[in-house]
Amino acid sequence: MSVVFQKxxxxxxxxTHYCPGCSHGIVHRLVAEVLEEMNLLEDTIVVVPVGxxxxxxxxxxxxxxxxxxxxxxxxxxGIKRVHPDKTVxxxxxxxxxxxxxxxxxxxxxxxxxKITTIFINNGIYGMTGGQMAPTTLPYMKATxxxxxxxxNIQGYPIKxxxxxxxxxxxxxxxxxxxxxxxxxxxxxxxxxxxxxVQQKGLGFSLIEVVSSCPTNxxxxxxxxxxxxxxxxxxxxPLGVYKDExxxxxx
Amino acid sequence: MARGKITISEYYCKGCxxxxxxxxxxxxKLDESKINANGYNPAMIIDEYSCIACASCARMCPEAxxxxxxxx
Numbered sequence: 001m002s003v004v005f006q007k008x009x010x011x012x013x014x015x016t017h018y019c020p021g022c023s024h025g026i027v028h029r030l031v032a033e034v035l036e037e038m039n040l041l042e043d044t045i046v047v048v049p050v051g052x053x054x055x056x057x058x059x060x061x062x063x064x065x066x067x068x069x070x071x072x073x074x075x076x077x078g079i080k081r082v083h084p085d086k087t088v089x090x091x092x093x094x095x096x097x098x099x100x101x102x103x104x105x106x107x108x109x110x111x112x113x114k115i116t117t118i119f120i121n122n123g124i125y126g127m128t129g130g131q132m133a134p135t136t137l138p139y140m141k142a143t144x145x146x147x148x149x150x151x152n153i154q155g156y157p158i159k160x161x162x163x164x165x166x167x168x169x170x171x172x173x174x175x176x177x178x179x180x181x182x183x184x185x186x187x188x189x190x191x192x193x194x195x196x197v198q199q200k201g202l203g204f205s206l207i208e209v210v211s212s213c214p215t216n217x218x219x220x221x222x223x224x225x226x227x228x229x230x231x232x233x234x235x236x237p238l239g240v241y242k243d244e245x246x247x248x249x250x
Numbered sequence: 251m252a253r254g255k256i257t258i259s260e261y262y263c264k265g266c267x268x269x270x271x272x273x274x275x276x277x278x279k280l281d282e283s284k285i286n287a288n289g290y291n292p293a294m295i296i297d298e299y300s301c302i303a304c305a306s307c308a309r310m311c312p313e314a315x316x317x318x319x320x321x322x
Binding site: 001002003004005006007008011015016018019020021022023024025026029178180181184185214220221222225 | 308320
């Protein structure tokens with residue numbers, strides 16, 4: 001009998017506090033698996049955000065630090081510059097990265113900081129109770145947009161991967177999802193590539209993961225994944241937005 | 251076709267049914283006869299001889315509660 005799949009050593013034995021079906025758990029596991037496979041667990045520092053994922057430091061079996069709201073890329077910049085031999089990544093949600101932390105992520109990418117960012121885009125503020133985020137889809141309901149997001153009043157969603165990919169300092173930008181087992185495998189490959197970019201010292205890498213928030217969307221976990229497939233992914237197309245790893249190799 | 255064996259940890263399971271929804275053989279369901287310490291009906295396998303060790307359930311599990319083995 002051979003083991004096909006088991007829990008990675010990159011995760012601690014703690015139970016997560018996430019709601020049932022929350023895709024944070026899937027992304028945590030993928031990151032931990034990649035770090036374990038690349039043998040980086042002893043040399044990695046994660047900067048956790050404010051939001052549901054703030055307690056990720058209890059779940060990743062690596063060193064962790066918690067940054068002020070949205071400032072994870074700035075904190076990671078400092079850590080990476082002091083410890084250039086360590087692998088440093090930030091794990092941020094859309095309220096953290098795309099709202100209060102827009103300046104930090106844009107400038108970290110523009111400076112080409114040699115860090116990796118895992119960006120969870122579920123289109124809503126999770127921890128605080130389902131308020132509208134910059135990534136909330138047009139006409140999608142949230143507690144602060146009870147009739148649905150009206151683009152004439154609240155404006156349009158921010159497409160972070162497209163925006164970051166225009167910056168020269170960003171070397172690898174990909175948007176993935178975890179709505180199906182096939183996409184989970186693709187997401188893991190993307191996360192691995194992002195960490196490889198950092199290992200090679202090429203520059204900034206960002207992986208945007210289109211995720212679900214069953215509780216605040218008011219859907220069951222399975223229906224939430226269907227919502228990701230039918231509504232989120234058409235608005236946030238998956239794919240590689242920037243890959244300068246090949247050019248650097250020449 | 252390869253046969254598999256899965257082990258679902260009731261300690262971690264939150265009964266989200268994502269594993270149930272992606273199983274190609276439709277051999278998973280929630281065990282409504284019991285409630286675990288988390289307060290949910292844990293997932294269970296109803297036909298262990300049909301498992302093909304594809305690990306789709308384990309890949310979708312947000313709690314990393316599923317271990318998949320292949321029976322050679």
